[in-house]
Amino acid sequence: MKRTALVLGGKTGLVGQALCEVLAKNGWEVTASTRHDVDFAAQGVETALANLVERTEPGCVFNTVGYTAVDKAEECPEEASLLNVQVPALLARVLRRFPCHLVHYSTDFAFNGKKRTPYLVEDEIGPLSVYGKTKLAGEQALLQAGLKGCCVVRTAWLFGPGKGNFVRTILEKCKTNAELKVVHDQIGSPTYTVDLATHSMQLVKAKAEGLFHVVNSGEASWCELADEAVQLAGLPCAVQPVPSSAYPQKAVRPAYSVLNTSAFTALTGVTPRPWPQALRDYVFREFLTE
Numbered sequence: 001m002k003r004t005a006l007v008l009g010g011k012t013g014l015v016g017q018a019l020c021e022v023l024a025k026n027g028w029e030v031t032a033s034t035r036h037d038v039d040f041a042a043q044g045v046e047t048a049l050a051n052l053v054e055r056t057e058p059g060c061v062f063n064t065v066g067y068t069a070v071d072k073a074e075e076c077p078e079e080a081s082l083l084n085v086q087v088p089a090l091l092a093r094v095l096r097r098f099p100c101h102l103v104h105y106s107t108d109f110a111f112n113g114k115k116r117t118p119y120l121v122e123d124e125i126g127p128l129s130v131y132g133k134t135k136l137a138g139e140q141a142l143l144q145a146g147l148k149g150c151c152v153v154r155t156a157w158l159f160g161p162g163k164g165n166f167v168r169t170i171l172e173k174c175k176t177n178a179e180l181k182v183v184h185d186q187i188g189s190p191t192y193t194v195d196l197a198t199h200s201m202q203l204v205k206a207k208a209e210g211l212f213h214v215v216n217s218g219e220a221s222w223c224e225l226a227d228e229a230v231q232l233a234g235l236p237c238a239v240q241p242v243p244s245s246a247y248p249q250k251a252v253r254p255a256y257s258v259l260n261t262s263a264f265t266a267l268t269g270v271t272p273r274p275w276p277q278a279l280r281d282y283v284f285r286e287f288l289t290e
Protein backbone atom coordinates (compact mmCIF):
# COMPACT_ATOMS: atom_id res chain seq x y z
CA MET A 1 0.00 0.00 0.00
CA LYS A 2 1.14 3.54 -0.82
CA ARG A 3 2.12 5.46 2.32
CA THR A 4 0.13 8.52 1.36
CA ALA A 5 -2.59 9.68 3.72
CA LEU A 6 -5.52 12.06 3.48
CA VAL A 7 -6.51 13.10 7.00
CA LEU A 8 -9.97 14.70 7.01
CA GLY A 9 -10.02 17.17 9.93
CA GLY A 10 -6.21 16.91 10.12
CA LYS A 11 -5.37 20.58 10.62
CA THR A 12 -7.69 21.48 13.51
CA GLY A 13 -9.10 18.29 15.07
CA LEU A 14 -7.76 16.64 18.23
CA VAL A 15 -7.32 13.22 16.60
CA GLY A 16 -6.52 14.68 13.18
CA GLN A 17 -3.50 16.64 14.40
CA ALA A 18 -2.06 13.62 16.24
CA LEU A 19 -2.52 11.50 13.11
CA CYS A 20 -0.70 14.02 10.92
CA GLU A 21 2.21 14.20 13.37
CA VAL A 22 2.57 10.42 13.82
CA LEU A 23 2.13 9.56 10.13
CA ALA A 24 4.66 12.19 9.01
CA LYS A 25 7.17 10.99 11.63
CA ASN A 26 6.79 7.50 10.19
CA GLY A 27 7.56 8.60 6.66
CA TRP A 28 4.03 8.97 5.30
CA GLU A 29 3.21 11.72 2.85
CA VAL A 30 0.27 13.48 4.52
CA THR A 31 -2.43 15.81 3.22
CA ALA A 32 -4.52 17.36 6.01
CA SER A 33 -7.88 18.81 5.01
CA THR A 34 -9.94 21.54 6.67
CA ARG A 35 -13.50 22.72 6.13
CA HIS A 36 -12.02 25.20 3.62
CA ASP A 37 -10.94 22.29 1.40
CA VAL A 38 -14.08 20.21 1.92
CA ASP A 39 -17.00 21.63 3.91
CA PHE A 40 -19.17 18.63 4.69
CA ALA A 41 -22.14 20.89 5.47
CA ALA A 42 -22.02 22.62 2.06
CA GLN A 43 -23.75 21.89 -1.24
CA GLY A 44 -21.59 20.01 -3.74
CA VAL A 45 -19.52 18.31 -1.04
CA GLU A 46 -19.47 14.98 -2.89
CA THR A 47 -17.70 16.56 -5.86
CA ALA A 48 -15.30 18.49 -3.61
CA LEU A 49 -14.37 15.31 -1.74
CA ALA A 50 -14.01 13.26 -4.93
CA ASN A 51 -11.75 15.94 -6.43
CA LEU A 52 -9.56 16.00 -3.31
CA VAL A 53 -9.26 12.21 -3.26
CA GLU A 54 -8.51 12.09 -6.99
CA ARG A 55 -5.83 14.79 -6.64
CA THR A 56 -4.09 13.38 -3.54
CA GLU A 57 -4.40 9.67 -4.48
CA PRO A 58 -4.26 8.46 -0.85
CA GLY A 59 -3.34 4.92 0.12
CA CYS A 60 -5.48 5.60 3.19
CA VAL A 61 -8.14 8.14 4.17
CA PHE A 62 -8.47 8.82 7.91
CA ASN A 63 -11.85 10.41 8.71
CA THR A 64 -11.74 12.36 11.96
CA VAL A 65 -14.53 14.77 10.96
CA GLY A 66 -17.54 14.51 13.21
CA TYR A 67 -20.09 16.41 15.26
CA THR A 68 -18.37 16.08 18.64
CA ALA A 69 -20.26 18.57 20.85
CA VAL A 70 -22.05 15.89 22.89
CA ASP A 71 -24.48 18.16 24.79
CA LYS A 72 -25.17 20.53 21.89
CA ALA A 73 -26.10 17.54 19.73
CA GLU A 74 -29.23 17.05 21.90
CA GLU A 75 -30.53 20.36 20.53
CA CYS A 76 -29.09 20.02 17.01
CA PRO A 77 -29.83 16.40 15.99
CA GLU A 78 -29.93 17.30 12.28
CA GLU A 79 -26.48 18.87 12.30
CA ALA A 80 -25.13 15.93 14.31
CA SER A 81 -26.70 13.53 11.84
CA LEU A 82 -25.26 15.39 8.86
CA LEU A 83 -21.67 15.00 10.09
CA ASN A 84 -21.93 11.71 11.96
CA VAL A 85 -24.21 9.71 9.64
CA GLN A 86 -24.21 11.31 6.20
CA VAL A 87 -20.45 11.93 6.00
CA PRO A 88 -19.55 8.23 6.50
CA ALA A 89 -22.19 7.29 3.92
CA LEU A 90 -20.72 9.85 1.52
CA LEU A 91 -17.22 8.50 2.10
CA ALA A 92 -18.43 5.01 1.23
CA ARG A 93 -19.87 6.30 -2.07
CA VAL A 94 -16.77 8.29 -3.04
CA LEU A 95 -14.20 5.66 -2.04
CA ARG A 96 -16.01 3.02 -4.06
CA ARG A 97 -14.83 5.04 -7.08
CA PHE A 98 -11.31 5.62 -5.68
CA PRO A 99 -10.46 2.43 -3.77
CA CYS A 100 -8.11 2.85 -0.82
CA HIS A 101 -7.97 2.02 2.86
CA LEU A 102 -10.34 3.96 5.17
CA VAL A 103 -10.10 4.46 8.94
CA HIS A 104 -13.16 6.09 10.49
CA TYR A 105 -13.51 7.02 14.18
CA SER A 106 -16.43 6.24 16.47
CA THR A 107 -17.14 6.23 20.17
CA ASP A 108 -17.65 4.36 23.46
CA PHE A 109 -20.98 6.25 23.67
CA ALA A 110 -22.36 3.48 21.42
CA PHE A 111 -22.98 1.56 24.69
CA ASN A 112 -25.52 2.09 27.47
CA GLY A 113 -23.00 1.60 30.30
CA LYS A 114 -24.87 -1.17 32.13
CA LYS A 115 -22.01 -3.68 31.86
CA ARG A 116 -19.30 -3.85 34.50
CA THR A 117 -16.56 -5.48 32.42
CA PRO A 118 -14.89 -3.94 29.35
CA TYR A 119 -17.07 -3.83 26.23
CA LEU A 120 -16.14 -6.14 23.36
CA VAL A 121 -16.73 -5.12 19.73
CA GLU A 122 -19.53 -7.69 19.48
CA ASP A 123 -21.33 -6.53 22.66
CA GLU A 124 -24.86 -5.20 22.41
CA ILE A 125 -25.01 -1.51 21.61
CA GLY A 126 -27.44 0.94 23.22
CA PRO A 127 -26.54 4.62 22.80
CA LEU A 128 -28.11 7.01 25.31
CA SER A 129 -27.61 10.33 23.50
CA VAL A 130 -28.07 11.94 20.08
CA TYR A 131 -24.28 11.96 19.71
CA GLY A 132 -24.07 8.22 20.50
CA LYS A 133 -27.00 7.34 18.23
CA THR A 134 -25.68 9.32 15.27
CA LYS A 135 -22.12 7.99 15.65
CA LEU A 136 -23.49 4.46 15.76
CA ALA A 137 -25.62 5.02 12.67
CA GLY A 138 -22.48 6.32 10.93
CA GLU A 139 -20.51 3.18 11.83
CA GLN A 140 -23.32 1.02 10.53
CA ALA A 141 -23.64 2.99 7.28
CA LEU A 142 -19.96 2.43 6.59
CA LEU A 143 -19.75 -1.22 7.64
CA GLN A 144 -22.91 -2.14 5.72
CA ALA A 145 -21.53 -0.49 2.58
CA GLY A 146 -19.08 -3.42 2.43
CA LEU A 147 -16.19 -1.25 1.30
CA LYS A 148 -12.95 -3.19 0.98
CA GLY A 149 -10.25 -2.00 3.42
CA CYS A 150 -12.72 -0.12 5.61
CA CYS A 151 -12.07 -0.04 9.30
CA VAL A 152 -14.11 1.62 12.09
CA VAL A 153 -12.25 2.46 15.30
CA ARG A 154 -14.21 3.10 18.48
CA THR A 155 -12.18 5.16 20.90
CA ALA A 156 -12.86 7.19 24.08
CA TRP A 157 -11.97 9.94 26.56
CA LEU A 158 -9.23 11.53 24.47
CA PHE A 159 -6.45 13.84 25.60
CA GLY A 160 -3.59 15.09 23.45
CA PRO A 161 -1.79 18.10 21.97
CA GLY A 162 -3.10 20.80 19.68
CA LYS A 163 -6.61 21.37 21.03
CA GLY A 164 -8.63 21.72 24.20
CA ASN A 165 -9.50 18.52 26.04
CA PHE A 166 -10.53 17.39 29.54
CA VAL A 167 -6.97 17.08 30.91
CA ARG A 168 -5.93 20.46 29.56
CA THR A 169 -9.05 22.09 31.05
CA ILE A 170 -8.35 20.55 34.47
CA LEU A 171 -4.71 21.67 34.52
CA GLU A 172 -5.65 25.20 33.43
CA LYS A 173 -8.32 25.40 36.17
CA CYS A 174 -5.81 24.23 38.78
CA LYS A 175 -3.74 27.35 38.19
CA THR A 176 -6.46 29.48 39.76
CA ASN A 177 -8.30 27.03 42.06
CA ALA A 178 -7.08 25.31 45.24
CA GLU A 179 -9.84 22.71 44.93
CA LEU A 180 -11.73 21.16 42.02
CA LYS A 181 -14.81 18.96 42.13
CA VAL A 182 -14.85 16.23 39.47
CA VAL A 183 -17.37 13.50 38.65
CA HIS A 184 -16.45 10.08 40.07
CA ASP A 185 -19.36 7.88 38.90
CA GLN A 186 -18.55 7.64 35.19
CA ILE A 187 -15.84 5.10 34.36
CA GLY A 188 -14.10 4.94 31.00
CA SER A 189 -10.88 4.42 29.05
CA PRO A 190 -8.66 7.54 29.04
CA THR A 191 -6.69 7.57 25.78
CA TYR A 192 -3.78 9.56 24.37
CA THR A 193 -4.39 10.75 20.81
CA VAL A 194 -0.75 10.07 19.89
CA ASP A 195 -1.16 6.40 20.92
CA LEU A 196 -4.48 6.22 19.06
CA ALA A 197 -2.74 7.57 15.94
CA THR A 198 0.10 5.04 16.25
CA HIS A 199 -2.37 2.19 16.67
CA SER A 200 -4.42 3.45 13.71
CA MET A 201 -1.30 3.21 11.57
CA GLN A 202 -0.72 -0.33 12.85
CA LEU A 203 -4.28 -1.26 11.85
CA VAL A 204 -3.66 0.00 8.31
CA LYS A 205 -0.37 -1.94 8.14
CA ALA A 206 -2.27 -5.09 9.21
CA LYS A 207 -4.89 -4.42 6.47
CA ALA A 208 -7.63 -4.26 9.10
CA GLU A 209 -11.26 -4.42 8.04
CA GLY A 210 -14.33 -4.14 10.29
CA LEU A 211 -14.81 -2.86 13.81
CA PHE A 212 -12.09 -2.34 16.44
CA HIS A 213 -11.81 -0.79 19.89
CA VAL A 214 -8.62 1.24 20.37
CA VAL A 215 -7.96 2.86 23.76
CA ASN A 216 -5.14 2.88 26.30
CA SER A 217 -5.42 0.01 28.78
CA GLY A 218 -6.87 0.32 32.28
CA GLU A 219 -9.86 2.31 33.42
CA ALA A 220 -10.60 5.44 35.46
CA SER A 221 -13.30 7.83 36.56
CA TRP A 222 -13.06 11.46 35.40
CA CYS A 223 -12.04 12.26 38.98
CA GLU A 224 -9.20 9.70 38.95
CA LEU A 225 -7.99 10.98 35.57
CA ALA A 226 -8.03 14.58 36.81
CA ASP A 227 -6.25 13.67 40.04
CA GLU A 228 -3.50 11.75 38.22
CA ALA A 229 -2.92 14.69 35.83
CA VAL A 230 -2.72 17.17 38.73
CA GLN A 231 -0.23 14.92 40.57
CA LEU A 232 1.94 14.56 37.45
CA ALA A 233 1.96 18.31 36.89
CA GLY A 234 2.85 18.85 40.59
CA LEU A 235 0.07 21.39 41.07
CA PRO A 236 -1.16 22.27 44.57
CA CYS A 237 -4.85 21.56 43.91
CA ALA A 238 -7.13 19.08 45.69
CA VAL A 239 -9.40 17.05 43.41
CA GLN A 240 -12.65 16.13 45.16
CA PRO A 241 -15.07 13.44 43.89
CA VAL A 242 -18.70 14.40 43.24
CA PRO A 243 -21.60 12.43 41.72
CA SER A 244 -22.70 13.36 38.17
CA SER A 245 -26.06 14.40 39.64
CA ALA A 246 -24.19 17.44 41.00
CA TYR A 247 -23.47 18.57 37.40
CA PRO A 248 -26.55 17.81 35.28
CA GLN A 249 -25.75 17.75 31.56
CA LYS A 250 -28.07 17.71 28.54
CA ALA A 251 -26.80 14.42 27.13
CA VAL A 252 -26.91 11.22 29.19
CA ARG A 253 -23.49 9.53 29.38
CA PRO A 254 -22.90 5.83 30.02
CA ALA A 255 -21.87 5.19 33.64
CA TYR A 256 -19.37 2.58 32.43
CA SER A 257 -17.85 2.57 28.94
CA VAL A 258 -14.45 0.87 29.26
CA LEU A 259 -13.49 -0.73 25.93
CA ASN A 260 -11.88 -4.14 25.46
CA THR A 261 -9.13 -3.96 22.81
CA SER A 262 -8.66 -7.71 22.26
CA ALA A 263 -9.74 -7.60 18.57
CA PHE A 264 -7.09 -4.94 17.91
CA THR A 265 -4.42 -6.95 19.76
CA ALA A 266 -5.38 -10.22 18.02
CA LEU A 267 -4.84 -8.61 14.61
CA THR A 268 -1.78 -6.43 15.26
CA GLY A 269 -0.02 -8.27 18.13
CA VAL A 270 0.10 -4.91 19.97
CA THR A 271 -1.29 -4.24 23.46
CA PRO A 272 -1.94 -0.54 24.15
CA ARG A 273 0.01 0.76 27.14
CA PRO A 274 -1.71 1.76 30.40
CA TRP A 275 -3.34 5.22 30.37
CA PRO A 276 -1.27 6.63 33.30
CA GLN A 277 1.94 6.06 31.30
CA ALA A 278 0.44 7.79 28.27
CA LEU A 279 -0.87 10.63 30.45
CA ARG A 280 2.62 11.16 31.86
CA ASP A 281 3.97 11.64 28.31
CA TYR A 282 1.22 14.15 27.53
CA VAL A 283 1.54 16.16 30.75
CA PHE A 284 5.35 16.30 30.58
CA ARG A 285 5.27 17.29 26.89
CA GLU A 286 2.57 19.92 27.18
CA PHE A 287 2.87 21.41 30.62
CA LEU A 288 6.37 20.87 31.97
CA THR A 289 8.52 21.74 28.97
CA GLU A 290 9.11 25.46 29.63
Ligand SMILES: NC(=O)c1ccc[n+]([C@@H]2O[C@H](COP(=O)([O-])OP(=O)(O)OC[C@H]3O[C@@H](n4cnc5c(N)ncnc54)[C@H](OP(=O)(O)O)[C@@H]3O)[C@@H](O)[C@H]2O)c1
Pocket residue numbers: 008009010011012013014015016034035038039040041042063064065066067068083105106107108135154155156157158159163
Ligand atom coordinates in the same frame (compact mmCIF):
# COMPACT_ATOMS: atom_id res chain seq x y z
N1 LIG B 1 -12.61 13.59 21.65
C1 LIG B 1 -12.99 12.46 22.23
O1 LIG B 1 -12.85 12.27 23.44
C2 LIG B 1 -13.58 11.36 21.38
C3 LIG B 1 -14.00 10.19 22.04
C4 LIG B 1 -14.53 9.14 21.28
C5 LIG B 1 -14.62 9.26 19.90
N2 LIG B 1 -14.22 10.40 19.29
C6 LIG B 1 -14.38 10.48 17.83
O2 LIG B 1 -13.12 10.73 17.23
C7 LIG B 1 -13.29 11.54 16.06
C8 LIG B 1 -12.40 12.76 16.16
O3 LIG B 1 -12.73 13.45 17.37
P1 LIG B 1 -11.97 14.78 17.77
O4 LIG B 1 -12.08 14.90 19.24
O5 LIG B 1 -10.63 14.83 17.11
O6 LIG B 1 -12.94 15.85 17.11
P2 LIG B 1 -12.70 17.41 16.91
O7 LIG B 1 -11.47 17.83 17.62
O8 LIG B 1 -13.99 18.07 17.25
O9 LIG B 1 -12.42 17.52 15.34
C9 LIG B 1 -13.44 17.40 14.42
C10 LIG B 1 -12.94 17.88 13.09
O10 LIG B 1 -14.06 17.92 12.20
C11 LIG B 1 -14.00 19.14 11.48
N3 LIG B 1 -15.30 19.55 11.00
C12 LIG B 1 -16.41 19.83 11.73
N4 LIG B 1 -17.41 20.23 10.92
C13 LIG B 1 -16.93 20.19 9.65
C14 LIG B 1 -17.47 20.48 8.37
N5 LIG B 1 -18.74 20.91 8.23
N6 LIG B 1 -16.69 20.31 7.28
C15 LIG B 1 -15.41 19.91 7.41
N7 LIG B 1 -14.82 19.62 8.58
C16 LIG B 1 -15.58 19.77 9.69
C17 LIG B 1 -13.47 20.13 12.49
O11 LIG B 1 -13.03 21.29 11.82
P3 LIG B 1 -13.14 22.74 12.53
O12 LIG B 1 -11.99 22.80 13.50
O13 LIG B 1 -12.99 23.70 11.41
O14 LIG B 1 -14.46 22.81 13.22
C18 LIG B 1 -12.36 19.30 13.13
O15 LIG B 1 -11.18 19.35 12.36
C19 LIG B 1 -14.79 11.89 16.00
O16 LIG B 1 -15.40 11.01 15.10
C20 LIG B 1 -15.29 11.62 17.40
O17 LIG B 1 -16.65 11.23 17.38
C21 LIG B 1 -13.69 11.45 19.99
